[in-house]
Amino acid sequence: MTTPDISADVVVVGAGFAGLSAARELTQRGHDTIVLEGRNRVGGRTWTATIAGVPVDLGATFVGPTQDAVLKLVAELGIKTMPMHAEGTSLIRWRGRVRKYHGTFPQLSPVELIDLGRVRWQLNRLQRRVRLRDPWTSPNAATLDTMTLQDWLWSIRATESTHDLMAMMSLVTWGCEPAAVSMLHAARYIKAAGGLDRLLNVKGGAQQDRTLEGTQQIALQMAEELGDRVIVNAPVRAVNWDDSGVTVTADHMTVRARLVIMAIAPAHRAAIDFQPALPSGCSELMQRWPQGSLGKFFVAYETPFWRRDGLSGASLADEGPVFSTFDYGPNVGGPGIMLGFTKSRSFDPLSPQQRQEQVLASLGCVFGPEAWHPIDYIDQTWATESFAPGGPTAAVPPGSWTRYGPWLRKPIGPIHWAGTETADEWTGFLDGAVRSGRRAAAEIAAKLSG
Amino acid sequence: MTTPDISADVVVVGAGFAGLSAARELTQRGHDTIVLEGRNRVGGRTWTATIAGVPVDLGATFVGPTQDAVLKLVAELGIKTMPMHAEGTSLIRWRGRVRKYHGTFPQLSPVELIDLGRVRWQLNRLQRRVRLRDPWTSPNAATLDTMTLQDWLWSIRATESTHDLMAMMSLVTWGCEPAAVSMLHAARYIKAAGGLDRLLNVKGGAQQDRTLEGTQQIALQMAEELGDRVIVNAPVRAVNWDDSGVTVTADHMTVRARLVIMAIAPAHRAAIDFQPALPSGCSELMQRWPQGSLGKFFVAYETPFWRRDGLSGASLADEGPVFSTFDYGPNVGGPGIMLGFTKSRSFDPLSPQQRQEQVLASLGCVFGPEAWHPIDYIDQTWATESFAPGGPTAAVPPGSWTRYGPWLRKPIGPIHWAGTETADEWTGFLDGAVRSGRRAAAEIAAKLSG
Incomplete structure (x- = not known):
């Protein structure tokens, strides 16, 4: 084996919210920690882009009450949040008709x-x-x-x-x-x-608030604190491990450490070559904890025209690629921004041009022809990503929890597991990711001080 | 990007029966073909070891009537087969009692x-x-x-x-x-x-015959024909592709080719980083086509003592790690060899010593105390392998065929798919693997000559 390029106490694989939270916690406790990230950016399933001059979240967006771990992090980092727009009547396109409703579920x-x-x-x-x-x-x-x-x-x-x-x-x-x-x-x-x-719910629920500057900002600030301890463009291919530690091989780089935290989606664990191979329960789980598939788009308009009609911008639809929308609009007088979700299977194979056309057609059916004239558009097909393609979180099929659940976050020698799928509270959310990172960091800290 | 180490018309990923069959076919047609294999051996899910001086198959073993593709290959390579021992009475341990039966299913x-x-x-x-x-x-x-x-x-x-x-x-x-x-x-x-x-069935069915020297021999001979076109210890990590071709990156090596055949289990496709990412249907399939889990063992005895009692050596059991056995014994007068299958979940986590003890205890319950005194023992826990852990083949859960089936072997640009799971006949068997390799080779040949 060649000499490792870097040595550390702990190496964290994945610079999403789980990995960065774990690294931050460990670094604060004085443990030398390196984070390897395969993408060219930090944030994992959060990614902030801009349309019509407004930052928008192509991935995870919302925070809400009882999500104490992420809210504490947001407060520590001095990041501002704002409530989602939730006033007005919502719409549902259902069996060919558009109807109005109030609250979360249509009547x-x-x-x-x-x-x-x-x-x-x-x-x-x-x-x-x-x-x-x-x-x-x-x-x-x-x-x-x-x-x-x-x-x-x-x-x-x-x-x-x-x-x-x-x-x-x-x-x-x-x-x-x-x-x-x-x-x-x-x-x-x-x-x-x-x-x-x-x-x-929006009010009082998981969709109540969002950050003003975009959610990726939280990850960017954590990464800034960690400085050159975070290495992007370093997709990890192999983890060689024994009781004395791990050697993690990424493209063009190896890291030697006493312990590793795999802060990636369970399905993505299958992309790493563990040597020696993991116990069969572990390997079986990776093949049976798939990511769901969800696309997301934002459309910007001169004004949030739907508000004029007393509409909230929230909608549901039983057909078309767009099945749910929200008003993302940041402020009165600014552009109106509509956020929506799409079904991957029919939407992702389309060309960018076709995708935009289909979104606008769907929005037109629900909100009227004004929806056909946007000033900007962006979308993200998460199921065509390289790392843990899919999202927003695991869609766990029957049998997996009862047969393989005990392996989900059981440490194997020096290998510990994080990621929102391993959380006990707010599994699948930003908050669960942060909690999972802190839990894995606590496991590691106990070992390093023990 | 660095200069590729090797250039070829076609690169095949995986030197199992599918990959080697494809490479053999393409080479015979005059197409320059390279095979990259991650393990330190060829054969994939076939692997021949020796106990008590007798070659035994730790993986795929049997061939039978209508498996014309593999039988043709066996004949071409001049490999000898022999019938499995199927005379005598079989046993079933069921609800605490051992009973006799004849034929495939107990009465x-x-x-x-x-x-x-x-x-x-x-x-x-x-x-x-x-x-x-x-x-x-x-x-x-x-x-x-x-x-x-x-x-x-x-x-x-x-x-x-x-x-x-x-x-x-x-x-x-x-x-x-x-x-x-x-x-x-x-x-x-x-x-x-x-x-x-x-x-x-054994007689007239998929378990009728086996090769005399072990099934891996077939792969070894194909690899020998291909010579230095087959490269082992070259686990493929990434496939970069566009319409002009592919660059396949393995540890310490890259290969540039016009086309690639991925001759690996569908679940193992998730271990490869495809750039650009594959269509979402493709990525979703990889996360939803898991391998089953099956362990296998061989026990050698001085003589096939069960034959003396008129037993076939075949057995079934509803408890214990061993749930099925066969008489593998090669010849009269030689050692008796029992082949059996184990449940991964309870068996694989045991130490080698515990595994052997449990197997002998199970065999003792069915075949009597003579089973406790072997002269040799070997087992293989396929679910703890690095490459497509599990076996013998995919255990496809509900929903996968109807939602993702069309993606199973649909070529994506220069990427073609092989492996027994993609076969239309004898899916999951050696024969299916050979057929799938030939089918992929035919697709490729049509493109190269077109």
Whole structure:
């Protein structure tokens, strides 16, 4: 083996929120820590771009109450947040018609409202019995993990409209259909967010606030603090390990350290060549913890014209590539900015030009022809990224939690695991990423001082 | 970018049966072809070792009638095959008792036999309606791909004993429980083998014959023909591609070629960094086409003592790490050799000493105390390999075929796909691997001459 280029106490693989939080924590405790990042930027699944002169988040965007880890970080770094625009009436395009609604869930008819209320009640009751830390030991784990969210909706005889609404919820939350996600994962995920309302709401929920300058700013500031300890353009290909430490090989560089934190999505662990190979449970998990797929776009208009009509800008749709929008608009008098989510399967294969056309056509159907005349447009197809393609988070299929869950963050020799998928609270969110980084840093610190 | 170390018409990634067959075909047609292999040996999921002086196959072993592609290859290379020992009575350890049976499936009671016959009949009827090449277009695809084999067994009210027997069949075929495999995949897989009897039988079926010198011999001879065109210890980390060709980066080496064949398991595609990133359907597939997990062992005895008692050496068991055995014994008067399969989840984490003890304990329960005194032992835990950990083949979960099947072997620019999982006949077998390599070679040859 060649001489390592760098030696450190700890090497962190991945400069997303989990990896940077871990490195920051370890560095503050005096442990020499190096972060290797495969992309040409830090931030992982956060990435801030600009349209019409306004910073917009192509990846993770929102923060909300009870997300204490990320909120504390935001406060420490002196980063400003602002509430999302949530006043006005929302719209749903459903079975060919556009209707208005208030609040998080549309009221399609009094009967449908009763059914939706019942399903939400059952879902909230069910998630309370799931154990966050070791969901495979929950009293109902075996049953819930053999079914998908769709199977569960069938089993409780949800109406077709409730199915449709839960499908939109599933898409925006996990980037997959209800038929692709384990009911045990769905229930645990809702619980990790503090319940269904907390998960889905703007006001008082996970979408309440966003940062003024863009969310990547948080990562950029953490990276700035860490200085030349963060190395970008260094995709890690191999981790050689034994009880004495690790040698991490990236393109054009090796790092020798006593311990490593793999702060990457579980599915992306399969992209690394571990030598010696990991226990079979570990390897099996990597092949069965896929990322969902979700695209995101922003459209800028001269003004937020929808507000004039008393609309919130929030919408849902049961067809077309755009199935959900929000008003991202930063300030009164500035440009109007619409943020939206797209289905990867039909959207990603299109050319950039076709993608923009389809988005504008979809928005036109919901918000009227003014939507056809933007001043700027940008989108991001996360499922065509090189690192852990997909997003926003794992869409865990049936069987994975009960069969492989115990391997999700179990340290293997000097190898520790972080990433929002490994968090016990706000799994899948920025907050979960920060928590997971701190938890892994605490594991490491205990070993280094022990 | 640095100058490539090697230039060729075609580079093949993976020196298993698929990759070597493709390279052999292309070389015979006069196309300059290089094969890069990550392991220190060729053969992929075939690997021949020796116990008690006898060559034994730690990986793929058997060939049988209608496996014309691999049989033709065996004949061309002048490799000798021999029938497996199949005379005598088989044993099943089931619910704490050991019983005798004849043929492929045990007869647990007359009632059970009727139920098993019914389920086999329904399975055979069902697989006939599945389309091999594009199973997602089968008339029953949507329904079959939302259920697992276990769901299907429940839906047709199979008895518990039938469930147990199908669970053993599932383990040995895909390395997974019936709850982990899509019913569409199960039905298509059975069809690709020519039906359930062909799939499971020794005489007249997929386990009828084996090679005398070990199956890896076939790969070794193909590699010898190809000479220094095959490069081992060259794990491929990245594939940079555009319409003009590919640059494939392995450890310490790059190869420039017009076209590439990725002859690796679908799950292992996720270990390669494709630049530019592949279409999202491709990336999503890699995260949702996991390998099953199966361990394998051989135990050598002074004599095949079980034959003395009129036993075939074949057995099934519903508990313990060993759930299936066969008599591998090569010749009368030589040592007796028992081959068996183990469940990865409980077996792989054990120490080598514990693994051997558990195997002998299991064999003792079925074949009596003589099984406790071997003269040699070897095992292989495929789920702890570095390259596509698991085996013997993909255990495709519900939803993957209907959502991602069209991406399984669709060429992306200069990138073509091979591997037994991409075959239309004998998917998952040596024969499928050879067929897939020839199919990919034909695609490539058409492009190079076009």
